[in-house]
Amino acid sequence: MAAVVRQLGVRWSGLWNSRVSRAQIALSASRRALSTGVSNSQTLTKGGLLPLFLHLFYSSLPLCFLQLPKDMVLKFYQKMTLLNTMDRILYESQRQGRITFYMTNYGEEGTHIGSAAALESNDMVFGQYREAGVLMYRGFPLELFMAQCYASARDVGKGRQMPVHYGSKDLHFVTISSPLATQIPQAVGAAYAYKVSQEDRAVICYFGEGAASEGDAHAGFNFSATLECPIIFFCRNNGYAISTPTHEQYRGDGIAARGPGYGIISIRVDGNDVFAVYNATKEARRRAVAENQPFLIEAMTYRIGHHSTSDDSSAYRSVDEVNYWDKQDHPISRLRHYMVNKGWWDEEQEKAWRKQSRKQVMEAFEEAERAMKPKLDHMFTDVYEETPVSLQKQQEALQRHLKMYGEHYPIDHYEK
Amino acid sequence: MAAVAVLGLARTALHRNGARLVQAAVMTTAQRSVAHFTFVPEPEPAQYGPTQKMNLFQSITSALDNVLAKDPTAVIFGEDVAFGGVFRCTVGLRDKYGKERVFNTPLCEQGIVGFGIGVAVTGATAIAEIQFADYIFPAFDQIVNEAAKYRYRSGNLFACGSLTIRAPWGCVGHGSLYHSQSPEAFFSHIPGVKVVIPRSPIQAKGLLISCIEDKNPCIFFEPKILYRAAVEQVPVEAYQVPLSQAEVLEEGNDVTLVAWGTQVHVMREVASMAQEKLGVSCEVIDLRTILPWDVETICKSVAKTGRLLISHEAPITGGFAAEISSTVQEECFLNLEAPISRVCGYDTPFPHIFEPFYIPDKWKCFDAVRKMINY
Numbered sequence: 001m002a003a004v005v006r007q008l009g010v011r012w013s014g015l016w017n018s019r020v021s022r023a024q025i026a027l028s029a030s031r032r033a034l035s036t037g038v039s040n041s042q043t044l045t046k047g048g049l050l051p052l053f054l055h056l057f058y059s060s061l062p063l064c065f066l067q068l069p070k071d072m073v074l075k076f077y078q079k080m081t082l083l084n085t086m087d088r089i090l091y092e093s094q095r096q097g098r099i100t101f102y103m104t105n106y107g108e109e110g111t112h113i114g115s116a117a118a119l120e121s122n123d124m125v126f127g128q129y130r131e132a133g134v135l136m137y138r139g140f141p142l143e144l145f146m147a148q149c150y151a152s153a154r155d156v157g158k159g160r161q162m163p164v165h166y167g168s169k170d171l172h173f174v175t176i177s178s179p180l181a182t183q184i185p186q187a188v189g190a191a192y193a194y195k196v197s198q199e200d201r202a203v204i205c206y207f208g209e210g211a212a213s214e215g216d217a218h219a220g221f222n223f224s225a226t227l228e229c230p231i232i233f234f235c236r237n238n239g240y241a242i243s244t245p246t247h248e249q250y251r252g253d254g255i256a257a258r259g260p261g262y263g264i265i266s267i268r269v270d271g272n273d274v275f276a277v278y279n280a281t282k283e284a285r286r287r288a289v290a291e292n293q294p295f296l297i298e299a300m301t302y303r304i305g306h307h308s309t310s311d312d313s314s315a316y317r318s319v320d321e322v323n324y325w326d327k328q329d330h331p332i333s334r335l336r337h338y339m340v341n342k343g344w345w346d347e348e349q350e351k352a353w354r355k356q357s358r359k360q361v362m363e364a365f366e367e368a369e370r371a372m373k374p375k376l377d378h379m380f381t382d383v384y385e386e387t388p389v390s391l392q393k394q395q396e397a398l399q400r401h402l403k404m405y406g407e408h409y410p411i412d413h414y415e416k
Numbered sequence: 417m418a419a420v421a422v423l424g425l426a427r428t429a430l431h432r433n434g435a436r437l438v439q440a441a442v443m444t445t446a447q448r449s450v451a452h453f454t455f456v457p458e459p460e461p462a463q464y465g466p467t468q469k470m471n472l473f474q475s476i477t478s479a480l481d482n483v484l485a486k487d488p489t490a491v492i493f494g495e496d497v498a499f500g501g502v503f504r505c506t507v508g509l510r511d512k513y514g515k516e517r518v519f520n521t522p523l524c525e526q527g528i529v530g531f532g533i534g535v536a537v538t539g540a541t542a543i544a545e546i547q548f549a550d551y552i553f554p555a556f557d558q559i560v561n562e563a564a565k566y567r568y569r570s571g572n573l574f575a576c577g578s579l580t581i582r583a584p585w586g587c588v589g590h591g592s593l594y595h596s597q598s599p600e601a602f603f604s605h606i607p608g609v610k611v612v613i614p615r616s617p618i619q620a621k622g623l624l625i626s627c628i629e630d631k632n633p634c635i636f637f638e639p640k641i642l643y644r645a646a647v648e649q650v651p652v653e654a655y656q657v658p659l660s661q662a663e664v665l666e667e668g669n670d671v672t673l674v675a676w677g678t679q680v681h682v683m684r685e686v687a688s689m690a691q692e693k694l695g696v697s698c699e700v701i702d703l704r705t706i707l708p709w710d711v712e713t714i715c716k717s718v719a720k721t722g723r724l725l726i727s728h729e730a731p732i733t734g735g736f737a738a739e740i741s742s743t744v745q746e747e748c749f750l751n752l753e754a755p756i757s758r759v760c761g762y763d764t765p766f767p768h769i770f771e772p773f774y775i776p777d778k779w780k781c782f783d784a785v786r787k788m789i790n791y
Contacts, residue, residue, distance in 0.1 A: 020699055022693070054472055060462075097626075109549050124538070126534075155571070156571050156573060157569065157570060157571040157573070158571040158572075160568060160569055160571065165569070167570045167571075167574065168573070169573040169574065172578070174537060174570075174574055175566075175569060175570035175571075175573055175574050177559045177561070177562065177565070177569060179557060179562065182530060182557065182558060182561065183527065183560050184530070185527045185530025185531045185533075185534065185558075186531070186533045186534035186537065186562070188527075188530075188531055188534055189530065189531035189532060189533060189534020189535040189536075189537070189538075189542065190534040190535065190537055190538050192491075192531070192534070192535060193489070193534070193538040193539075193540040194538065195516075196489075196491065196516050196517070197489065197540070198417045215526055215554075216526055216527070216557075216558075218524070218527075219522075219524045219526050219527030219530060219531075220527065220530065222522045222524065222527065223522055223524070223527050223531050226521070226522055227519070227531075229519070299665070324479050378571075381572075382502075382567045382568045382571065382572045383568050383607050383608050383707070384567075384608065384610075384631075384632045385567065385575070385577055385631035385632055386631075388660065388708035388711075389708070389711070390581050390708055390711060390714070391607075391708075406565060
C-alpha cells in the first residue's frame with residue numbers, strides 16, 4: 001500500500017510541477033486558486049501544509065489506485081461531455097432569454113462523475129447547485145433537466161424553483177435549495193437516520209469552499225463527528241465564491257485542514273483527475289459505512305465558467321487565468337488523453353459522440369421549450385401536506401380574480 | 417448561545433437576600449414570585465383510559481414516551497436531553513429507549529434543526545429540543561428557508577413532515593431578556609410550518625403527539641412557567657388533540673377573549689372578574705394553534721359577542737394579535753360594536769426587574785374589557 005501511495009504521490013507531484021512550469025500565464029492567480037489561498041507554492045509543498053493531490057499527513061485513508069474497466073471509463077467520459085454539451089446549450093439559451101437563469105459546471109465535471117461513480121446507487125446525495133453531473137451519472141433524463149430549467153409541466157418540482165435546482169427521489173438526489181450550506185447539517189441528520197436503521201447506506205454532501213464559511217458547515221462537521229455518522233463531505237474548492245477569491249475566504253490551509261480539528265479523516269484530491277476523485281470517494285464511502293464515521297474530501301479544481309448567468313467573471317479575474325484551466329488542465333481533456341493513450345477513443349469516435357450528444361440535448365431542449373407550464377393550482381399545493389382552509393380560500397380568490405382579469409395574465413401558457 | 421441556567425439559581429439568591437434584609441422596602445421572595453395567573457385543573461378525561469397526576473413537564477415526557485414506544489424510527493435530541501433535560505422533560509427516556517434514540521447534540525441550534533430536518537427527510541421521526549425559545553433564532557434560517565419550504569420546493573418529492581421542534585416558552589417571573597421570549601409571531605409569517613402552544617398538561621400531551629404525528633414540520637412551544645405549576649389528571653396512553661382548532665373554554669355573550677399558553681389562565685380570571693364586577697359575560701377561547709389558525713371558531717364567537725379582546729405576552733407590534741384582529745375586522749365588520757382590543761407586552765425587550773409591570777396581567781386585561789363595554 002505504501003508503495004502505491006508513494007507512486008501516486010510521485011505522479012501527482014509531477015503533475016503539479018509540470019503544471020507550474022507550464023503555466024507561466026497568470027501564474028500567481030492560478031496558484032492562488034490551486035493552493036487554497038496560500039500564495040507561495042514552496043510553502044505549499046514544503047512548509048508543512050497539506051500536500052496537494054496527496055492524502056493528508058493527518059489522513060489514514062489509503063488510496064488504492066484502481067484500474068477501471070474500459071466501459072466504466074467510457075461512461076465517465078460520456079457523462080462528463082454530455083453535461084458539458086448540456087451546459088453550453090442551456091447557457092446560450094439563457095443568453096437568449098429563453099430560460100431565466102443558469103449555472104454551468106465547466107471544469108468541475110470530474111468531481112461530479114468521479115465521486116458519483118464511487119457511490120452506491122441508493123446513497124443519498126445532498127448538493128449545493130453545481131453538481132448536476134452527479135444526477136447525470138445516475139441517469140437523470142435530459143428531458144427532466146430541461147423541464148426543471150424551463151419550469152415546464154413535466155418538471156418534477158412543479159416549476160416552483162429557479163433553474164438548476166434539481167431533485168430526484170428515484171435517484172436519491174435531494175432537491176437543491178439556494179441557501180448555501182443549509183444542506184450540510186441536514187445531510188448529517190439523514191446519515192444518522194441511516195445508521196440507526198442499519199441500512200448500510202452512506203450520505204454524500206457537496207458544497208463549495210465559499211459555503212464552507214457558513215455556520216451550518218461548522219454545525220454539520222461537528223455533529224457528524226460527535227454523532228458518528230456515515231457521511232462523506234465533498235468540498236469543491238474551485239478558487240472562487242462568485243468574485244471572492246479563496247484568500248478572502250479563509251487563511252488556513254483550505255477546507256481539508258479543518259477536518260482533523262473536528263476529528264474527521266480528511267483528504268485533498270486533484271479535482272480535475274476523475275480517477276483520484278473516484279478513488280478517494282470509494283475508500284471514504286467504504287469506511288464511512290463500515291465504521292460509522294465521517295470523511296472529508298476536498299477536491300481542488302477551478303471554476304472555468306462564470307459563477308452564473310447573472311455574473312461576468314471577467315470583472316474580477318483574468319481571461320488568461322481562465323484559459324489556462326480550460327485549455328491546459330481540464331478534467332475532460334485529461335480523461336480523453338488517458339483514453340486515447342489506452343487506445344479506447346479516437347478522433348472519429350469523438351466527432352460521432354459530439355454529434356450524438358448534441359442531438360440528444362437539442363431534442364430535449366426543444367421539447368421543453370414547446371411544453372406548457374404547470375397548472376396554476378400547483379402554486380398552492382404542497383405548502384403543507386394538506387391545503388389549509390385559509391389557503392384554499394386564497395386559491396379560490398385567485399380563480400375568481402382570473403375570471404374577471406384573466407386577459408392581463410399569461411394564462412394560456414399554463415396547463416388547465 | 418448558551419442557555420444560562422439562571423432560573424433555579426436566581427430563586428435561591430433572592431431567598432438568601434430576603435432572609436437577611438427584612439425591611440419593608442425590600443421585595444421579599446413571596447412578593448416577587450406571586451404568580452400572575454391561577455391554574456385550575458380541568459376534569460379528568462374519561463375517554464382515553466387510565467390517568468395519572470402529572471404536571472406539564474411530566475405530561476411532555478409521557479407523550480415522548482408513548483411516541484418512542486410506538487414509533488421505532490423516532491429519535492429525541494438537543495442540548496442536555498440525555499440526562500433528562502434542564503426542565504426534566506426527557507427524564508428516563510434514554511435509559512428506556514437507548515442512547516441512539518435519546519442523545520445530546522453539540523451546542524448549536526442551527527445544527528440541531530438542520531440535523532432534525534435531515535432525519536425527517538429519510539422519513540424517520542425527529543423530535544428536536546431547543547433549550548429556550550429565546551435561542552431558536554440561530555435556527556431561523558433552517559426553519560424558514562428549509563423546513564417550511566422542503567415539500568413545496570421539491571414538488572413533494574422530499575419533505576421533513578416528521579420533524580417536531582419543542583422549546584420552552586414564555587415568561588417565568590425572572591427570565592429577563594433571554595429566558596422569557598414568546599417568538600410565535602416570527603413563525604406565524606412562515607407558510608409551511610405549524611406553530612402550537614398548549615395551556616395545560618392534558619392539552620400539552622395531546623397537542624404534542626398531534627404535532628409529532630402531523631405530516632408537516634411543527635414548532636411546539638411549552639409554557640415553562642407551567643412545567644411544575646400546572647398539575648392535573650393526564651391519560652397515560654397516547655391520545656391526540658387536533659391542530660388548527662381553537663377551543664371555547666367558557667361560553668359568553670358580551671365579549672370574546674382570545675389567548676394561548678399561560679395567558680389563557682389570565683383570561684379565565686378576567687372573565688370571572690368581568691362577571692363579578694361588571695356583570696359582563698365573556699367567552700374565553702384558547703387558540704392553541706397559531707399557524708394555521710382557526711379563523712372560523714374565533715369569527716363565529718365574535719359574530720355572537722360583537723367584541724373581541726386578544727392578549728399575548730409578546731410585544732404588541734407585529735404580534736399575532738394583529739393578524740387575528742385584522743382578519744376578524746374583515747370577516748365580522750358588521751358585527752363589531754367596539755374596536756378590537758389588544759392587550760400585549762410592550763414594544764421593549766423583556767425586562768428583568770420590571771416583569772410585573774411588563775406583562776399583560778389580569779388588571780390590564782380587565783381594564784380593556786371595561787373600556788370595551790363602555791365604548
